[in-house]
Amino acid sequence: MNTIFVIASREFKSLFLSPLAWIILAVLQFIIAFLFLSQVETFILLQPKLATMEGAPGLTDIVITPLFGNAAIILMLVIPLLTMRLVSEERRNKTLALLLSAPISNNAIIFGKYLGILGLLILIVFLIVLMPLSLLSGGELDMGKLAANMLALILLVMAFTAIGLFMSCVATHPTIAAFSTFSSLLLLWILDWTTGFDSQHSELFEYLSILKHFQAIQSGLISSIDVGYFILFITTFIMLSIRRLDNDRLQK
Amino acid sequence: MTKLIEAEHLSRFFGKQCAVNDVSFNVSKGEVLGFLGPNGAGKTTTMQMLCGNLAPSSGAIKINGFDLLDQPKLAKSSLGYLPDTPPLYKELTVQEYLCYCAQLHGLVKPYQTQAIERAKERCGLAEVANRLIGQLSKGFQQRVGIAQAILHNPEVIVLDEPTVGLDPIQIREIRALIRELGENHGIILSTHILTEVQESCTHVQIIHQGRLILNETITGLNRQMNTGTLQVTTRMVPDLKRLLVIPGVYSIESPEQNCIRIHHDVNNSPAEQIAERVIAEGWGLLEMTPIKKSIEDIFISLTQEQSHPV
Numbered sequence: 001m002n003t004i005f006v007i008a009s010r011e012f013k014s015l016f017l018s019p020l021a022w023i024i025l026a027v028l029q030f031i032i033a034f035l036f037l038s039q040v041e042t043f044i045l046l047q048p049k050l051a052t053m054e055g056a057p058g059l060t061d062i063v064i065t066p067l068f069g070n071a072a073i074i075l076m077l078v079i080p081l082l083t084m085r086l087v088s089e090e091r092r093n094k095t096l097a098l099l100l101s102a103p104i105s106n107n108a109i110i111f112g113k114y115l116g117i118l119g120l121l122i123l124i125v126f127l128i129v130l131m132p133l134s135l136l137s138g139g140e141l142d143m144g145k146l147a148a149n150m151l152a153l154i155l156l157v158m159a160f161t162a163i164g165l166f167m168s169c170v171a172t173h174p175t176i177a178a179f180s181t182f183s184s185l186l187l188l189w190i191l192d193w194t195t196g197f198d199s200q201h202s203e204l205f206e207y208l209s210i211l212k213h214f215q216a217i218q219s220g221l222i223s224s225i226d227v228g229y230f231i232l233f234i235t236t237f238i239m240l241s242i243r244r245l246d247n248d249r250l251q252k
Numbered sequence: 253m254t255k256l257i258e259a260e261h262l263s264r265f266f267g268k269q270c271a272v273n274d275v276s277f278n279v280s281k282g283e284v285l286g287f288l289g290p291n292g293a294g295k296t297t298t299m300q301m302l303c304g305n306l307a308p309s310s311g312a313i314k315i316n317g318f319d320l321l322d323q324p325k326l327a328k329s330s331l332g333y334l335p336d337t338p339p340l341y342k343e344l345t346v347q348e349y350l351c352y353c354a355q356l357h358g359l360v361k362p363y364q365t366q367a368i369e370r371a372k373e374r375c376g377l378a379e380v381a382n383r384l385i386g387q388l389s390k391g392f393q394q395r396v397g398i399a400q401a402i403l404h405n406p407e408v409i410v411l412d413e414p415t416v417g418l419d420p421i422q423i424r425e426i427r428a429l430i431r432e433l434g435e436n437h438g439i440i441l442s443t444h445i446l447t448e449v450q451e452s453c454t455h456v457q458i459i460h461q462g463r464l465i466l467n468e469t470i471t472g473l474n475r476q477m478n479t480g481t482l483q484v485t486t487r488m489v490p491d492l493k494r495l496l497v498i499p500g501v502y503s504i505e506s507p508e509q510n511c512i513r514i515h516h517d518v519n520n521s522p523a524e525q526i527a528e529r530v531i532a533e534g535w536g537l538l539e540m541t542p543i544k545k546s547i548e549d550i551f552i553s554l555t556q557e558q559s560h561p562v
Binding site: 006014017095097101250251 | 306307
């Protein structure tokens with residue numbers, strides 16, 4: 001247990017030793033703040049109309065839900081870049097031998113690396129949540145819905161990281177890992193576009209699509225199906241990563 | 253004596269290619285085993301298997317009494333390993349890196365600083381402790397790699413070509429360090445520098461095409477290097493017939509008039525009698541040297557025997 005935190009904290013600190021983490025934090029904050037402001041702008045434009053409507057969507061629906069949806073898409077672009085070097089770079093630089101010959105199980109190595117990256121991503125999510133909270137100074141928010149959005153984004157980020165970690169275990173080169181992660185995430189994202197047509201409706205695709213589950217939780221409806229989907233998704237890819245690392249020892 | 257490493261019938265296949273074929277050996281406390289072999293002989297593969305980086309296709313490994321497959325954590329906790337490329341994080345300073353290694357090996361806090369200080373001192377890293385590893389020269393990086401392997405004071409130390417990239421003075425220091433460590437640990441080191449084996453090892457193994465073809469102590473090796481030939485230089489031309497009658501002398505060749513080569517019985521060297529005879533005859537003994545096969549000769553003859561079976 002202790003070694004997991006040793007690896008995780010090393011991974012987390014290493015991110016901040018290169019400009020990568022700082023740039024990602026700065027650029028993400030800038031872009032998301034820009035999107036946030038444009039959402040707020042939209043709300044202000046719509047406000048007179050909304051006031052006359054019965055059961056109109058509130059501030060939370062118009063600002064927060066789209067903001068978190070956009071953040072998810074941006075994170076889909078960023079996470080492959082963060083996860084790509086986790087294992088594949090260690091393998092390339094032959095530093096993996098240090099971990100493999102230390103008295104640490106492969107589970108600890110994978111969990112440690114996973115948690116290390118997750119630390120940065122949780123920080124990013126936290127910074128995103130701060131933006132809507134600033135609205136509290138002039139308005140009221142549906143805190144339940146904000147919490148649901150936060151949960152959705154955290155689960156999403158955890159799933160993205162798990163798949164990125166697995167790709168990094170498989171790939172021989174970090175760029176290959178990044179590209180495969182991004183492609184699979186995009187595929188999982190757009191999988192349910194076909195389900196829009198009634199004739200091609202596929203329950204399997206609908207279930208597999210990340211977007212569907214993400215939006216379901218975002219809407220404030222936290223059902224065990226959606227949460228279960230994410231938990232299954234994360235465990236599957238973490239298990240596969242551990243298996244893949246074991247495989248390194250068995251054959252090359 | 254406690255056996256620190258027991259390797260039994262190790263084999264490793266990469267696809268159909270056999271990298272290591274039925275290799276067995278033991279290393280006890282106080283032994284330094286030198287692993288010799290040409291490129292691609294299977295040295296690194298064997299070491300990777302010993303350190304749990306590669307699972308053997310068949311065979312068993314015990315480190316300090318613990319089976320590497322059944323109790324990997326216990327076995328690995330008494331293991332220090334320097335791979336052929338030192339596993340260094342270039343973005344860390346030496347101090348941070350050693351601290352990380354100490355934590356990975358589960359050293360507790362008060363003991364950690366002490367262990368790091370000792371490793372730095374032993375490998376001469378004190379003055380570069382706060383520099384980034386990526387900015388250090390290759391020799392220093394190699395020393396950081398060695399420091400990492402001995403940091404947690406493991407019973408078994410496996411070093412894959414530890415003196416590569418070091419300058420002659422550093423090589424001497426590292427060899428001295430290996431000898432010193434060898435007194436209380438079991439060490440395996442692989443190298444292709446043959447004199448290194450003679451200088452720092454107590455045992456030597458030669459591996460070739462995945463097979464162990466020689467497993468000897470250094471004393472045994474020295475005995476093998478004895479060819480049973482004396483080179484004698486005299487001031488006057490000696491009378492060969494009078495030397496041939498000395499018991500134990502087989503034959504004499506004289507490439508030059510004053511310089512002769514006496515082939516004699518290996519187990520019972522007649523060197524003393526020859527010297528006495530030369531002096532008694534008043535030929536003027538200038539030099540008398542036993543001719544030894546170098547370890548290179550043994551190495552080459554053994555590896556070539558194997559590749560071209562007669």
